Amino acid sequence: MSKLRFVLSLLFSTAICFSLPPIAARGGHSDYIHAVLGDGNSSLYGTARHLFSQEEPRPSLELTRGYMTNGDLEKAMKDFTKRCSKISRLYSIGKSVNGFPLWVIEISDKPGVLEAEPAFKYVGNVHGDEPVGRELLLRLANWICDNYEKDPLAQMIVENVHLHILPSLNPDGFTARKRNNANNVDLNRDFPDQFFPVNENLGLRQPETRAIMTWLSENRFTASATLHGGALVANFPWDGTEDKRKYYYPCPDDETFRFLAKIYSKSHRNMSLSKEFEEGITNGASWYPIYGGMQDWNYIHGGCFELTLEISDNKWPPASELPTIWEYNRMSMLNLVASLVKTGVHGRIFSVDEGKPLPGLVVVKGINYTVKAHQAYADYHRLLAPGQKYEVTASSPGYKPKTTTVWLGENDAVTADFILIPEASSGGKLRRSICDCSSCGQPLLTRFFAETNNGITFALVVVVAFLCFLLQRRMRFNLWKQRQSSRRSSITV
Numbered sequence: 392m393s394k395l396r397f398v399l400s401l402l403f404s405t406a407i408c409f410s411l412p413p414i415a416a417r418g419g420h421s422d423y424i425h426a427v428l429g430d431g432n433s434s435l436y437g438t439a440r441h442l443f444s445q446e447e448p449r450p451s452l453e454l455t456r457g458y459m460t461n462g463d464l465e466k467a468m469k470d471f472t473k474r475c476s477k478i479s480r481l482y483s484i485g486k487s488v489n490g491f492p493l494w495v496i497e498i499s500d501k502p503g504v505l506e507a508e509p510a511f512k513y514v515g516n517v518h519g520d521e522p523v524g525r526e527l528l529l530r531l532a533n534w535i536c537d538n539y540e541k542d543p544l545a546q547m548i549v550e551n552v553h554l555h556i557l558p559s560l561n562p563d564g565f566t567a568r569k570r571n572n573a574n575n576v577d578l579n580r581d582f583p584d585q586f587f588p589v590n591e592n593l594g595l596r597q598p599e600t601r602a603i604m605t606w607l608s609e610n611r612f613t614a615s616a617t618l619h620g621g622a623l624v625a626n627f628p629w630d631g632t633e634d635k636r637k638y639y640y641p642c643p644d645d646e647t648f649r650f651l652a653k654i655y656s657k658s659h660r661n662m663s664l665s666k667e668f669e670e671g672i673t674n675g676a677s678w679y680p681i682y683g684g685m686q687d688w689n690y691i692h693g694g695c696f697e698l699t700l701e702i703s704d705n706k707w708p709p710a711s712e713l714p715t716i717w718e719y720n721r722m723s724m725l726n727l728v729a730s731l732v733k734t735g736v737h738g739r740i741f742s743v744d745e746g747k748p749l750p751g752l753v754v755v756k757g758i759n760y761t762v763k764a765h766q767a768y769a770d771y772h773r774l775l776a777p778g779q780k781y782e783v784t785a786s787s788p789g790y791k792p793k794t795t796t797v798w799l800g801e802n803d804a805v806t807a808d809f810i811l812i813p814e815a816s817s818g819g820k821l822r823r824s825i826c827d828c829s830s831c832g833q834p835l836l837t838r839f840f841a842e843t844n845n846g847i848t849f850a851l852v853v854v855v856a857f858l859c860f861l862l863q864r865r866m867r868f869n870l871w872k873q874r875q876s877s878r879r880s881s882i883t884v
C-alpha cells in the first residue's frame with residue numbers, strides 16, 4: 392500500500408512539474424505542497440495548513456494608505472445602518488481569533504424579518520491581503536441605499552431579496568497584511584472537503600470558518616459570492632478533483648454555474664475580455680484544484696450556489712484606483728444578486744388538506760441536486776440556466792410527489808406553486824382552516840367560550856374573526872404584489 396502511495400505521489404509530483412500554476416489568489420503554490428504531503432502522509436493533512444503556509448512578501452504599509460482600517464470599517468458599517476435604517480440592520484456572526492466582530496449588513500425592505508424570499512450573501516476579505524472586496528462591498532451597500540427609490544435594479548433587490556454583506560471575514564489577516572488568519576490558517580482551505588478528509592479535525596477548525604458554517608445552518612442562502620484578488624475571473628465549482636489532477640470537473644449544476652459566472656463577467660467592464668480565461672469564467676479544478684475551499688462546501692452542504700470572484704489582478708492596488716474598480720464591478724455585483732429574482736423557478740409547497748406550508752424538496756430531472764423549501768414558509772428558489780424546458784418535481788414525506796414541466800425563457804423567472812396530496816389520503820372531507828395562522832384556530836375560540844360569559848365571548852369572536860379576515864387579505868395582497876413586481880409567469884400544480 393505504501394508503495395502504491397509512493398508511486399502515486401511520484402506521478403503526481405511529475406504532473407506538477409509540467410503544469411505549474413500561476414501564483415494565484417485562491418491558493419498558489421502552497422496548495423501543491425499541501426497536496427503532495429497529503430499523498431505521502433495523510434496524518435499531516437490536519438497540520439499542513441499550519442506548517443507550510445506560504446510566506447509571501449507583505450505589502451508595504453504605504454500601500455494600505457487610503458484603505459479602511461478594521462476600526463474604520465466597523466464605523467462605516469454602523470454609520471450605514473444608522474443612515475439607512477429603513478432598509479438595513481447590522482449583526483455579527485462571531486469573532487475572529489483576535490476577537491474582532493465579524494459584522495454583517497443585511498439589506499431588505501424588511502431587514503431581520505423572515506419572508507418567503509431568496510437570500511444572497513457577499514463575503515469579502517477571506518484572505519487578509521486581498522482587501523479590494525471589503526472596500527467594494529461598503530460601496531455596494533451605500534449605492535443601493537442611495538438609489539433604491541429611483542433605480543429599478545436596486546429597488547428590485549431591496550423588495551425581493553435579503554442581501555447579506557460580510558465585508559471582512561479575516562480582519563486579523565488584514566491588519567497583519569497577510570493571507571492567513573491570526574493562527575496562520577488559510578480560511579479558504581479550512582472547510583470539510585468532499586473528496587479528502589482534509590479538515591475533519593473539529594478542534595483545528597478556525598473561529599472564522601465555524602462562524603460561516605453556523606451562519607449557513609441558521610440561514611437559507613440561495614446563492615453567494617466571495618470576493619478575492621490576484622486575478623480577474625469568475626470561478627465556479629468544483630474546485631477540486633477526486634484524483635488531485637487538474638482538469639475541468641463539472642458539478643451537477645455546471646450549466647447554471649456557467650450562467651451565473653457569465654452574468655458576473657459579462658456585466659463587468661473587462662472581465663470577459665480576458666485572454667487567459669474564455670469569457671472571463673473558469674471551473675475551479677480546471678484552473679488549479681484546491682481542497683477544503685468555501686465554495687464547494689456552500690453548494691454541497693449549504694444549499695447555496697457560490698462563486699469565487701477574482702476582481703483585481705493587483706491584490707493591493709493604490710486606493711486611488713478603488714473608485715474605478717468599483718465602477719468596473721458595480722453592474723456585475725447588482726446583476727448577480729438580481730438573478731435570484733429574474734431567473735429560475737420559484738414557488739411554495741402546500742398540503743391540500745390544511746393549506747399548510749410543507750418544507751418539501753425540489754429536484755429537476757437530469758440534475759443530481761436537491762433544493763429544500765424553507766422550513767417555515769415552504770418557499771423554494773431553484774436557480775437554472777435559461778432557454779430550456781425543465782421537469783420539476785416537488786415532494787414531501789407522507790405526500791405524493793408532483794411533477795410539472797416549465798419553460799424558462801431567456802429573461803424571466805417562473806413561479807410554480809405545488810399543492811401536494813397526502814399519500815394515505817382516506818378520502819376524508821377537505822377542510823380549509825379559517826385563516827392561515829394556526830393561532831387563530833379553534834382551540835383558542837373554544838377556550839374563550841369556556842372561560843368567559845356569553846356577551847364578551849361574542850364580541851371577542853367577532854373581533855378575532857375580523858382580524859383573521861384582515862390578515863388573510865393582507866397576505867393575499869402581498870403575494871399578488873410580489874407577483875406583479877417580478878412579472879413572472881405563474882402556475883399552480
Ligand SMILES: *[C@@H]1O[C@H](CO)[C@@H](O)[C@H](O)[C@H]1NC(C)=O
Pocket residue numbers: 431432434435
Ligand atoms: C507522518 O507524520 C507524523 C508526524 O508528522 C509521523 O510521526 C509519522 O511517522 C508519519 N507517517 C508516515 C507514514 O510517514
Ligand SMILES: *[C@@H]1O[C@H](CO)[C@@H](O)[C@H](O)[C@H]1NC(C)=O
Pocket residue numbers: 623661662664665666
Ligand atoms: C481590465 O482593466 C484593468 C484596468 O484598466 C487592466 O489593468 C486589466 O489589464 C484589464 N483586463 C483585461 C482582461 O482587459
Ligand SMILES: *[C@@H]1O[C@H](CO)[C@@H](O)[C@H](O)[C@H]1NC(C)=O
Pocket residue numbers: 759
Ligand atoms: C448523486 O449525488 C450524490 C451525492 O450528493 C451521490 O452519492 C450519488 O451517487 C449521485 N447519484 C447519481 C445517480 O449520480
Ligand SMILES: [Zn+2]
Pocket residue numbers: 416417418517518521619620
Ligand atoms: Zn483569495
